[in-house]
Amino acid sequence: MFLNCNVTALTDDLKVYLGRPWRPFAKTVFINTKLGQHIRPEGWHNWNKPDAEKTTFYAEYKSKGPGASANTRVAWARQLNSKEAKKYKPELILAGDDKWAPKK
Numbered sequence: 001m002f003l004n005c006n007v008t009a010l011t012d013d014l015k016v017y018l019g020r021p022w023r024p025f026a027k028t029v030f031i032n033t034k035l036g037q038h039i040r041p042e043g044w045h046n047w048n049k050p051d052a053e054k055t056t057f058y059a060e061y062k063s064k065g066p067g068a069s070a071n072t073r074v075a076w077a078r079q080l081n082s083k084e085a086k087k088y089k090p091e092l093i094l095a096g097d098d099k100w101a102p103k104k
Contacts, residue, residue: 001093002030007067009038017045018060021052029080029088031061039067044077061085 007030009016017040019028044058059078060070062085070079080088091101 001088001090002028002033003088003090005030005033007033007039008036012037014038015040018043019058020045020047021049021056022047024052024055025057026052026055027057029057029059029061030063031080031085031088033060033063034065035063035067037066039069041069041072043069043073046074046076059084061088 016038018030018035019026043060046052046056053074053076056076057078058076059080060068060073061080061082063070073079095101
């Protein structure tokens, strides 16, 4: 999860993806993140593993900046709505069996 981040590169000549699945069931979410123009318009790549498109969960919510391009993202990635995005809070994502909570 990337929350309220600014994704930059040393040079805009570099073109990168937001994520590629190393393994099945990869999950990456960008929320309220400013994306530089070095982000490829398709956003995500299946790493030549078409089956990975069925198990990965790649999503964005309110991406902004020159690399934000909801209309050109791969069809198997998601644009979250506000209700879905609320599930991605640090205290929910980082909570474990030990009930640890980040300091505010």
